[in-house]
Amino acid sequence: MEDFILNDSFREFVAGDNKQAVDYWMKWIEQHPESVDEFNEAIETVTILLKARVIKNKDEKEKSLNILLHTIDSIEKPRHNPMYRISQAGWMKIAAVLLTGLFITVFLSVRNLHKAIAPGQAVFSVIVPEGEKSQIILSDSTKIWINSGSKLTYPATFGKATREVYLEGEAFFDVTHNDKLPFVVTTNEILIKVLGTSFNVKSYADEGTVETTVVRGKVRIDSRTHEKTVFLSPNEKAIFHKEKREMEVTSPTAKIPMKTKEIDLKNLPMPVTIRKVNPEPITSWKDQHLIFSDETLEDMIVRMERWYDVKIVLKDNNLKTQRYTGKFVHNETIYQVLEAIEMTTPIDYEAGEGQIFIYNSKTHNSN
Numbered sequence: 001m002e003d004f005i006l007n008d009s010f011r012e013f014v015a016g017d018n019k020q021a022v023d024y025w026m027k028w029i030e031q032h033p034e035s036v037d038e039f040n041e042a043i044e045t046v047t048i049l050l051k052a053r054v055i056k057n058k059d060e061k062e063k064s065l066n067i068l069l070h071t072i073d074s075i076e077k078p079r080h081n082p083m084y085r086i087s088q089a090g091w092m093k094i095a096a097v098l099l100t101g102l103f104i105t106v107f108l109s110v111r112n113l114h115k116a117i118a119p120g121q122a123v124f125s126v127i128v129p130e131g132e133k134s135q136i137i138l139s140d141s142t143k144i145w146i147n148s149g150s151k152l153t154y155p156a157t158f159g160k161a162t163r164e165v166y167l168e169g170e171a172f173f174d175v176t177h178n179d180k181l182p183f184v185v186t187t188n189e190i191l192i193k194v195l196g197t198s199f200n201v202k203s204y205a206d207e208g209t210v211e212t213t214v215v216r217g218k219v220r221i222d223s224r225t226h227e228k229t230v231f232l233s234p235n236e237k238a239i240f241h242k243e244k245r246e247m248e249v250t251s252p253t254a255k256i257p258m259k260t261k262e263i264d265l266k267n268l269p270m271p272v273t274i275r276k277v278n279p280e281p282i283t284s285w286k287d288q289h290l291i292f293s294d295e296t297l298e299d300m301i302v303r304m305e306r307w308y309d310v311k312i313v314l315k316d317n318n319l320k321t322q323r324y325t326g327k328f329v330h331n332e333t334i335y336q337v338l339e340a341i342e343m344t345t346p347i348d349y350e351a352g353e354g355q356i357f358i359y360n361s362k363t364h365n366s367n
Helices: 008-015 019-031 035-051 057-072 088-098 279-287 297-308 334-344 363-367
Strands: 107-110 123-128 133-136 141-147 150-155 164-173 183-186 189-193 198-203 208-216 220-222 229-232 236-240 244-250 290-296 311-314 324-326 345-350 355-360
Touching: 008 019, 008 035, 019 035, 035 133, 123 133, 141 150, 164 279, 189 198, 189 208, 198 279, 208 220, 208 279, 220 236, 229 236, 229 244, 279 290, 290 297, 297 311, 297 324, 297 334, 324 334, 334 345, 334 355, 345 363, 355 363
Parallel strands: 164 183, 311 355
Antiparallel strands: 107 123, 123 150, 133 141, 141 164, 150 164, 164 198, 183 189, 189 220, 198 208, 208 236, 220 229, 236 244, 290 324, 345 355
């Protein structure tokens, strides 16, 4: 599939930009039916990545290339691992594609495994920089969308007991059902176990919470520090508060595990509270939609910094609690989003020194 994705003509075929490329590849697949699976997977992958295309200037490309090559060189690569198939020349080709804005992930086979993966197993790490997004398909056909500033680690092959991956950041999982092989997402604070479902997990190291939102199916969440289990159904959300070591569940049905029904929830080591949740604003990022639903400007800035890979400095703390609801579904720029905010709130903004500064227009203009 790598050969398809790195082929300029193939990417033009997927994008529909070149009739000659479309005609060529349609005839090619008719003549090579044995390659239809890789062909279709490549089409799906390129389609997803094209949606996340970001044009960068020359300086940014050179900086990104240096970071990428440094990362590759700093990792000890197994000498006899069949999963490590990409040569240095291959890395240079992939780096070149990455820096055009088409590819936004780095696939590495490494020896330094995370504790969530069995020792001695070959693994891949998918690293998505801020301002980018990616999608992968695992060996069991599970699809995973990975958000900006995130890292997903998974084994080259799953074991006989579980399908386990490790997440730092945010990802949306569409898990292929398997009654005999549970799928487990491990973060620093919680374990999320499913058989086959779709759900979103947000677990950034610099945020005080870990959030799990279910779209389809059933999800089990276990705290890694307490003997406490929470079960979620569609449209339910669990928020684990790191500092307080508490779990908050937002749900239209208030479903609590059977073993805790007779227990006073206030005395549990992880208290549970119930509210209703709409998953659309939470999971819309995977479709390249930036949606805010009654969010404070402070929280919006955190999301926009990752979304656009830009530092935003709020110069008036009184603006932090301003709340907004809105949808941006046409790949709007950061400045278009700020213009929309400016229409409803007295703010000014300035760009400089690689940052965007937001001011209260009432006090800023007077100065």
